[in-house]
Amino acid sequence: MRVAAVVLVVLCAFGLALARYPSAVRGLNNRAAHNAQLSATDRELELADTLGISRSFVVAAKRLVPAGASFAVVTGPNAHARSSLTLTGLPAYLQNLLMPRIALEGGGTWLLCYGCELDKAGPLDIVWRRDGLVIARRSG
């Protein structure tokens, strides 16, 4: 009886694991193959692609905003975002990606305007602009 009970529980665990094993291995192999074909830049920008954030905007921000500088991310109606997640995820994504540049809510020497209303942003030196997306240094 006790051996039967133990064998039954072990067989259940083993059976469930074996049934799932091939698809789990396939999933891992697909993931490894996908990861292997990405370049370092692709890896940094994979989430931008998923969320619908402009790649060129992110790349320009990394290139133009100097390390150690502070910046603010402001979104607005001119962004033509693909989904609500684009604007929801953008500030946290840039905050992480652009470090050691420091994100400051509503402040900072740099403005990363993602479709924001520029006329409300004060005096600016615009250094990059494309389709309602602007990177500017505050000049005030």
Add this chain to the structure above:
Amino acid sequence: MAAAGLVALNLVFLVVGGSLLFVARGFRSWGEALQLGGLAYLLGVAAVAVPATWLLVLGVSVSAPVIGGIAAVLVAFGIGLGLRTGRPRPMLRQLRSGRGEPFRLLGHGVGLLVLLYLADFLRAARLQSQFVFSEWDAWSSWTTKAKSIYYLGGLQPHHFSTLFMPGYPILVPTLEAMGFHFMGAPDTTLLHVQFWLLLAGFVWAVAGLLRPGVPGIVLWPFVLLLLVSPQLNRLVLSPQADFTMDYFFAAAGLCLALWTMNRRPWELAAAGVLLAGAMCTKREGYLFTAALLAAGLAVTWRGWRTAWPRLAATGVAAALATVPWQLWRAAQHLPDQLQGTTSGQLGVRLGPAASSVAQILLGHHFWLFAVPLGIAAAAAALAFGRAARAPAVLYLVTVVLGWVGMTWALAAGVDYTLVPYSDQNPIPRASGAIVLLSVALAPLFLASALGGRTPRTSDD
């Protein structure tokens, strides 16, 4: 070069944990030391990362020299006191093998599947992008905090307070920041390998604590079941805290279960260090630690005069480890993120929340019935195995208390959905602690039911 740095950091964890195990119990052979290497590794992670969070609170960075200093102190303490107190020194002696155990070859075969699967995981982890959608919490909170600690030389309140969930325990960001220092840069791709190492360390710890007393054919199917489960595959490599807390908790649960059988002091001491790690990692760590220790009190009521003070001391010591962070958080007025609701809403939500938690814990969707199998194994131990009755009760009480606690947390969080299969429901992630505990303990129960064989490490 960055990979070498990460490997070096993890070797530091292994050596520190090994030193602590040496002072706590000694090693009779190098084989035994190797067998307990996984436990040593997890102990080392907790023993280094917890003091590192204290130093951060005191304004010290977690640079490589600082981590080296913490490690040197702990190793000197462990080896020095171990030698002084005459702990057995490892000798060149053959480890007891599992020869004669049932279905030995089949057991080795399943063990091989576990190894192959871990290797596949490593291949995926090596080049995994951090910035994928399923790792939302990782890039919006955990690694952002780690980068803040790394770049700003520690906890800078004016910056840290602007990050997402600033009041959350910081062991994982601290661990990640330590990794960045050893890598030489914040390599968020390589960081996934750190989380693979934690997974491998947990598997090693469970196997090392249970073998050779538990036959491979009983142990490895449960480990394999955990590894292929959908929820683990989705999140285990993410640089976030869920599974790290689960490893600490489940390994502590296994040590405590063994302590209820053997009453060896080192098992309780190890549980205490791991529980401190769990509580410094996630808020849920407090809940599950309380559940486990309450279950421990219930199981040991017959010998309460000796057992309860030890259990209480373990719990208090583990909780004290979290005090520096809580003081700093309070001083900076950072919210503790506990979600509240009115009692009326709580009443309405409790029933559906209880059902939601039960579906997640007991169902196939996330965890492939690991908890029901753990419960069945505990029932078998209660029915047939005298040796593991206390651990079986410990486990069942912990599961029930964990279920009650998760129900309360889900019902109280008004922003949480009660639908089990939604990303807005936190229980699929939180339930990992109970699932990993089930997987770690089920083989012990079944081995006991098989005929009173109890897991023994070589100091028996």
